[in-house]
Amino acid sequence: MKNITISDVARHANVSKSTVSQFLNKRYDYMSEKTRKKIEATIKELNYQPNIVARSLKQKSTFTVGVVVANILHTFSTHIIRAIEDFFHKHDFHIIVCNADDQPEKEKKYIEMLRAKQVDGIIIFPTGGNIDLYEQMKQDEFPIVFMDRTIEHLGIETVMLDNRLASQLAVNRFVQNGYKRIAIVTTSIIRNISPRVERIQGYKDALNSHGIEVNEAYIKTVDADQISLALTELFQYKTPPQAVLAGNDIVLIEVLKFMKENNKRIPEDVAVIGIDEVPFASFYTPPITTVAQPTTEMAQQAVERLLQQMKKEGGQRQLPLIQRFAPTLIVRSSCL
Numbered sequence: 001m002k003n004i005t006i007s008d009v010a011r012h013a014n015v016s017k018s019t020v021s022q023f024l025n026k027r028y029d030y031m032s033e034k035t036r037k038k039i040e041a042t043i044k045e046l047n048y049q050p051n052i053v054a055r056s057l058k059q060k061s062t063f064t065v066g067v068v069v070a071n072i073l074h075t076f077s078t079h080i081i082r083a084i085e086d087f088f089h090k091h092d093f094h095i096i097v098c099n100a101d102d103q104p105e106k107e108k109k110y111i112e113m114l115r116a117k118q119v120d121g122i123i124i125f126p127t128g129g130n131i132d133l134y135e136q137m138k139q140d141e142f143p144i145v146f147m148d149r150t151i152e153h154l155g156i157e158t159v160m161l162d163n164r165l166a167s168q169l170a171v172n173r174f175v176q177n178g179y180k181r182i183a184i185v186t187t188s189i190i191r192n193i194s195p196r197v198e199r200i201q202g203y204k205d206a207l208n209s210h211g212i213e214v215n216e217a218y219i220k221t222v223d224a225d226q227i228s229l230a231l232t233e234l235f236q237y238k239t240p241p242q243a244v245l246a247g248n249d250i251v252l253i254e255v256l257k258f259m260k261e262n263n264k265r266i267p268e269d270v271a272v273i274g275i276d277e278v279p280f281a282s283f284y285t286p287p288i289t290t291v292a293q294p295t296t297e298m299a300q301q302a303v304e305r306l307l308q309q310m311k312k313e314g315g316q317r318q319l320p321l322i323q324r325f326a327p328t329l330i331v332r333s334s335c336l
Helices: 006-013 017-024 033-046 052-059 075-090 104-116 131-139 163-176 194-209 224-234 249-261 295-310
Strands: 064-069 094-099 122-124 144-147 158-161 182-187 219-222 243-246 271-275 289-292 322-325 328-330
Touching: 006 017, 006 033, 017 033, 064 075, 064 104, 075 094, 075 295, 094 104, 104 122, 104 131, 122 295, 131 144, 144 295, 158 163, 158 194, 158 295, 163 182, 163 194, 163 243, 163 271, 163 289, 163 328, 182 194, 182 224, 182 249, 194 219, 219 224, 224 249, 243 249, 249 271, 295 322
Parallel strands: 064 094, 064 122, 122 144, 144 158, 158 322, 182 219, 182 243, 243 271, 271 289
Antiparallel strands: 289 328
16 A cells, blocks of 8 residues: 655645645644645545654654653652653653663663664653763763752753752651651662752751751661561660651652551551652541642753753753752641
């Protein structure tokens, strides 16, 4: 069966090839509504499929971007991906999502694959384990934006949360409600993954601001499969914590499982706050107080920054290299 070409569409609609091209690129400024509808009907009638490869060669763009996520299991990551896809769709770009599983080697393979496919740019939630690769991309002037995590000395545009403030909001809430023995549990800080390190620092700063001494034994940073053991250790102390700050959504799930399995009532026995809003927070018993990230705004900013780099417009706007967004405390019943 013969492939339908743009020439076939133009001949059938009795218009020029350039007019059909303008239509395909959604440039309708100098086109009547009648012509527009005629071309649209012809494309449908002939079942014309634009040649994406030819379009890419002509416009020097694949209209595709990569998103390399450190760990797709995080609720924050899935919400961000969804918003990123929405914003790129409005610009007629497709996205390829890759999950690195917090493994630098896996992340490296995905970045190399995406570049081999000639994507126009990549948004990366960096594992922190491929410094040479990130530096090479920057030297190549390849469009790249970091999301959620940063590596400051590289000078790569980054969109992320004000992580210290996130912890401070949680600790302030605990202290306001009379809790002084406050623990924080995060997943591993190997490779100095910035959100986790910053959330711990924000926790310490908030305690110090309230005149509460930091107890290093109340700070646990472990792999996800070790969280239950870390919590067991915390609550075997002679003076166990009265409150637990879960450093992310994965930790929060483990904290809630631990409390249920060990018959600890929330908030009567232990108060709990989680950083990152989760779908079940509002209807869990009791509803869980969380610190939410503005995912839609963060995604939009990352997309806009990447588009500017792809269009070589970086010098036209003066934006901070690292843009941090303010979190919001969502007060519920897990901390009274």
